[in-house]
Amino acid sequence: MASMARDLLAQDSVGATLERITASATELVDGCDAAGVLVLHAAKVETLAPTDPLVVDSDQLQERLGEGPCFDAAHSARGERVFRIADLTGERQRWPAYAPRAHSLGVGSMMGFLLFTEDEDLGALNLYSRKPGAFGQASETAGWLLASHAAVAFSSARTHAQMEQAIATRHAIGEAMGILMGHHHITEEQAFDVLRRYSQENNIKLREVARLVCAGERLP
Numbered sequence: 001m002a003s004m005a006r007d008l009l010a011q012d013s014v015g016a017t018l019e020r021i022t023a024s025a026t027e028l029v030d031g032c033d034a035a036g037v038l039v040l041h042a043a044k045v046e047t048l049a050p051t052d053p054l055v056v057d058s059d060q061l062q063e064r065l066g067e068g069p070c071f072d073a074a075h076s077a078r079g080e081r082v083f084r085i086a087d088l089t090g091e092r093q094r095w096p097a098y099a100p101r102a103h104s105l106g107v108g109s110m111m112g113f114l115l116f117t118e119d120e121d122l123g124a125l126n127l128y129s130r131k132p133g134a135f136g137q138a139s140e141t142a143g144w145l146l147a148s149h150a151a152v153a154f155s156s157a158r159t160h161a162q163m164e165q166a167i168a169t170r171h172a173i174g175e176a177m178g179i180l181m182g183h184h185h186i187t188e189e190q191a192f193d194v195l196r197r198y199s200q201e202n203n204i205k206l207r208e209v210a211r212l213v214c215a216g217e218r219l220p
Contacts, residue, residue: 018049021150025127026051029111029142031134032127037115038062039123040074054128057105061098068098073112074124084140085110087132108132111140113147125150169207176213194219 018037025035036055037048045063047056062068069083069091085091088107091099108131112124125147129135135143173195180191198219199206213219 015049021125021146022049022051024150025125025143025146028146029127030136030139031109031129031131032111032139032143033130033134034128035126037123037125038070038074040071045071048123052128054106054130055126058102058107058126058128061101061105065097065101067095068102069095069110070112070124070126073114073126081114082140082144083110083112084135086135089132106130109134111135111143113143115147115151169210172207172210172214176210179213180219 022035022037026032029035034050034052034054036050036052036059038059039046039048043063043066045059047059050056050059058068059070062071069085073081073083086109088099088103088109107128109129111127113126115123115125125143127135127139127143173192176195177188177191180186180194181188184191184194186194195206195209195213198204199209202209209219
């Protein structure tokens with residue numbers, strides 16, 4: 001687990017971090033046949049780093065039906081932080097539409113862990129087994145430890161990606177300002193004002209305006 005934690009922090013992108021998280025789940029958690037991260041955008045489900053098509057099928061099913069354990073886990077910080085379903089066929093009352101359909105997909109048992117830090121909820125790490133009763137207390141403990149490390153690594157990777165994007169945006173804006181200053185013989189402040197005004201008047205993000213200028217577009 002310690003080696004896995006170091007490995008997570010060594011990944012160079014959000015996507016690579018997520019793929020290592022879900023692969024680690026199948027390697028480290030007894031009974032886990034497949035894993036994925038589910039992120040909710042309002043009622044829209046996004047499946048990240050699935051290790052098996054079963055994960056995507058289950059997530060899409062929950063999105064269509066608007067119910068299911070993974071859907072519930074990622075839906076609210078007030079919901080369950082952890083769920084463990086020993087046998088999906090016994091959950092027809094709780095998820096009457098999802099449970100029988102998921103069973104027909106080949107889901108026998110499931111576990112899910114909310115990926116969260118103190119600042120934000122990130123989604124849910126969901127583990128699947130094709131066999132009923134595959135996950136015991138030891139599996140839940142291992143999954144919880146993995147999810148705790150994963151949440152920090154996921155958050156760190158996402159923050160790093162946002163910082164890289166911010167640096168790239170600042171560079172593009174500076175380049176665009178230089179182009180405007182050279183073409184129109186204006187000051188740095190005036191060049192930035194041209195970009196800002198065009199952004200506001202046309203409801204376009206500043207970085208996109210900068211990209212247009214750098215690509216040779218002429219602003220009115």
